[in-house]
Amino acid sequence: MTLPIRVSPKSGMTVDRLSEYLGTPIVGDPRVGHRMVRDLVDDSRTVRPGDAYLAIPGSRWHGLDFEDEVAAAGAVLAISDRPSSALPTLIVDEPRKVVGPLASWFHDEPSRDLRVFGVTGTNGKTSTTHFIDAALTAAGESAGLISGARIRGPGYDLVPTRTTPEAPMLQRTLATFRRHGVTGCAMEVSSHAVDQHRVDGTAFRVMAFANLSDDHLDYHGSMETYFATKADMFTVERTQIAAISIDDDWGARLAAGTAPETWTCSALDATADVYATDIRCADTGTRFTAHTPYGTGDIRLQTLGPHQVANALLALTSVVADGVDVAAAAEGISSVTGVAGRCEPVRAGQSFVAIVDYMHNTAGQHALLPYLRSLACGRLILVVGATGGRDPGKRRPLGQVAAQYADVVIVTDESPEDEDPDAIRAEVLRGARHGDSAVVVEEPDRGAALTRAVSMARPDDIVVVTGRGSDTFRRYGPRTSFFDDRAELRRAIVESLDTQP
Ligand SMILES: CC(=O)N[C@H]1[C@@H](OP(=O)(O)OP(=O)(O)OC[C@H]2O[C@@H](n3ccc(=O)[nH]c3=O)[C@H](O)[C@@H]2O)O[C@H](CO)[C@@H](O)[C@@H]1O[C@H](C)C(=O)N[C@@H](C)C(=O)N[C@H](CCC(=O)O)C(=O)O
Numbered sequence: 001m002t003l004p005i006r007v008s009p010k011s012g013m014t015v016d017r018l019s020e021y022l023g024t025p026i027v028g029d030p031r032v033g034h035r036m037v038r039d040l041v042d043d044s045r046t047v048r049p050g051d052a053y054l055a056i057p058g059s060r061w062h063g064l065d066f067e068d069e070v071a072a073a074g075a076v077l078a079i080s081d082r083p084s085s086a087l088p089t090l091i092v093d094e095p096r097k098v099v100g101p102l103a104s105w106f107h108d109e110p111s112r113d114l115r116v117f118g119v120t121g122t123n124g125k126t127s128t129t130h131f132i133d134a135a136l137t138a139a140g141e142s143a144g145l146i147s148g149a150r151i152r153g154p155g156y157d158l159v160p161t162r163t164t165p166e167a168p169m170l171q172r173t174l175a176t177f178r179r180h181g182v183t184g185c186a187m188e189v190s191s192h193a194v195d196q197h198r199v200d201g202t203a204f205r206v207m208a209f210a211n212l213s214d215d216h217l218d219y220h221g222s223m224e225t226y227f228a229t230k231a232d233m234f235t236v237e238r239t240q241i242a243a244i245s246i247d248d249d250w251g252a253r254l255a256a257g258t259a260p261e262t263w264t265c266s267a268l269d270a271t272a273d274v275y276a277t278d279i280r281c282a283d284t285g286t287r288f289t290a291h292t293p294y295g296t297g298d299i300r301l302q303t304l305g306p307h308q309v310a311n312a313l314l315a316l317t318s319v320v321a322d323g324v325d326v327a328a329a330a331e332g333i334s335s336v337t338g339v340a341g342r343c344e345p346v347r348a349g350q351s352f353v354a355i356v357d358y359m360h361n362t363a364g365q366h367a368l369l370p371y372l373r374s375l376a377c378g379r380l381i382l383v384v385g386a387t388g389g390r391d392p393g394k395r396r397p398l399g400q401v402a403a404q405y406a407d408v409v410i411v412t413d414e415s416p417e418d419e420d421p422d423a424i425r426a427e428v429l430r431g432a433r434h435g436d437s438a439v440v441v442e443e444p445d446r447g448a449a450l451t452r453a454v455s456m457a458r459p460d461d462i463v464v465v466t467g468r469g470s471d472t473f474r475r476y477g478p479r480t481s482f483f484d485d486r487a488e489l490r491r492a493i494v495e496s497l498d499t500q501p
C-alpha cells in the first residue's frame with residue numbers, strides 16, 4: 001500500500017515560531033513571520049509552496065546555491081549559516097547540526113511516542129531490521145521499518161535512496177508512522193548518518209550493534225574513527241538500552257564501555273545475555289535454540305547463510321530487552337522468508353544453484369563464501385566488481401578474496417559513478433589475479449558477465465552474483481540506468497535454457 005505522505009507539523013507552525021525555537025531573528029522581510037510553514041525540506045529539488053528550506057553547506061554545494069529556484073518553487077524561508085539574497089533567512093551557526101532536533105520538534109517529537117529500535121554496524125543492518133520488524137509484528141504490534149532496502153509501515157511503502165534518511169524525511173516518516181498507530185519501528189543507522197547528524201533528535205529505545213569491519217574508510221579515515229562514530233550512538237542521551245553482538249572484538253570493546261543498560265548477544269559465547277546453541281545450518285536455512293534471561297526460543301531461519309544467526313540473535317536481543325515475548329519474537333524472526341538481494345536464490349528451472357547477494361566487503365565474503373560453496377558439489381562461479389566513488393582501498397582485497405574461494409571469478413562493472421570503470425575493474429582484477437588459484441575473466445558489461453557465468457555453469461555448480469543485491473540503479477557518469485541483478489540473472493538462465501538442444 002502506498003499512500004500520499006501527509007505532513008504533520010505542530011499545529012500553528014509559523015515562521016515566527018521557528019525563529020523563536022532557533023533563538024534567531026528573521027533576516028529580511030519581517031512580515032513573513034506570520035506565514036504558515038508547510039514542511040521542512042533540505043533538498044531544493046523537493047521544495048513545495050510554503051516550505052522552509054534548510055540550506056546546508058556541503059562538500060560539493062552550498063544549499064544557497066539553489067536559492068533562486070527554491071524561492072521560485074514557493075519556499076517561505078531559508079534556514080542557513082548566511083543570509084539568502086532570495087528569501088528571508090534564519091541564521092544558525094551549523095545548519096547540519098540544527099536539522100535533526102529542529103525536524104523532530106517540528107513534527108512534535110515522534111520518536112518519543114513510538115519505540116525506535118536502531119541497528120548499526122558494517123554488515124547485517126538490513127537483515128536485522130527485517131527480523132526486528134517481523135518479531136514486533138508477531139508480538140501483535142503495529143510495526144514500521146526504515147531500512148536501506150525498503151521503508152514500509154502503515155501509510156508508507158517506498159524504496160529509499162539512502163540507508164538512513166536525511167533528518168527531515170526521517171522525522172516525517174516517524175510522524176506518519178505515529179499517525180497510523182505504529183508502536184515500534186526498526187531502523188538502520190549508518191555511520192554516515194551518525195556523522196552527518198541525520199539521527200540527532202531521534203530518541204532510541206534500543207540501539208543495536210552488529211559488527212565492524214574494513215569499510216567506508218575513505219570517509220572515516222581509520223577504523224578507530226569509524227568505531228568512535230558508531231560508539232557515539234551508545235550513550236544515555238541517545239538510547240535507553242544497548243544491544244551488542246560481542247562476536248567481534250569491536251563489539252566486545254563497545255559492550256565493556258557503554259553507559260546505557262546493556263544486553264550482549266553471541267552465537268559463540270554462552271556467557272552472553274542472549275546466546276545460541278544447537279546451530280544447524282542447511283541449504284534451506286538455519287535452525288538454532290536461542291537462550292535469553294526470559295526463556296528459550298527455537299528459531300528456524302528461512303533466510304540462507306550462517307551469518308544470519310548473528311543477525312537474528314541481535315534482533316531477538318533488541319526486542320526481548322524491551323519486554324517482547326521470547327516465543328512470539330522467535331516465531332516472527334522464523335517467519336521471514338528472505339530479505340531482498342541478500343542471499344536471494346534465483347530459480348528458473350536451471351540445474352545449478354544461482355544466488356544474488358549484497359556482499360561488498362571482505363568480511364561479507366569470508367562469512368558467506370564458504371557456506372555458498374557448500375551449497376553445490378561443483379564449482380563456485382563468482383561475479384564480482386566494485387562501486388565507484390567510494391572506498392578504493394576495498395577493490396583489490398575484494399578480488400583477492402573472491403579468487404581465494406571461487407573456481408571462476410568474473411570481474412565486471414557495478415555502478416562506476418563518476419570514476420573510470422576500467423580503472424575500478426583493473427584494481428579488482430589485480431586482486432583476483434594475485435593468487436593464481438582461480439580462473440579470472442574480465443567482462444565489463446554486467447549483463448554479458450551474468451550471461452557468461454550462466455553459460456559456464458554445469459549441473460552441481462553454483463553461480464553467485466555479488467555487490468548490488470537489491471540495488472536497481474547504476475550510474476556511468478551522467479547516465480543512470482536500471483539494472484536488477486536478480487532479473488538479469490533470471491534472463492540469462494532462461495535464455496540459456498531456450499538455446500539448449
Ligand atoms: C559522502 C556523503 O555521505 N555525502 C552526503 C552529504 O553530501 P555533501 O556534504 O557533499 O552535500 P552536497 O552534495 O554538497 O549538498 C549540500 C546541500 O545541498 C543540497 N542540494 C544539493 C544539490 C541540489 O541540486 N539541491 C540541493 O538542495 C543537498 O541536499 C545538501 O543539503 O550530504 C548530503 C545531504 O546533505 C547527502 O545527500 C550526501 O550523501 C551522498 C549522496 C551519499 O552517497 N552518501 C552515502 C555515502 C551514504 O550516506 N551512505 C549511507 C550508507 C552507507 C552504507 O552503510 O553502505 C547511507 O546512510 O545511505
Ligand SMILES: Nc1ncnc2c1ncn2[C@@H]1O[C@H](COP(=O)(O)OP(=O)(O)OP(=O)(O)O)[C@@H](O)[C@H]1O
Pocket residue numbers: 121122123124125126127128148163188190210211307308310311341342343357358359360363364365367368469
Ligand atoms: N552478520 C554478518 N556478518 C558478516 N556479513 C554479513 C552479515 N550480515 C550480512 N552480511 C553480508 O553483508 C551483506 C549486506 O547485508 P545487509 O544488507 O543485511 O547489511 P547492511 O549492514 O544493511 O549493509 P549496507 O549498509 O551495505 O546496506 C549481505 O549480503 C552479506 O553478504
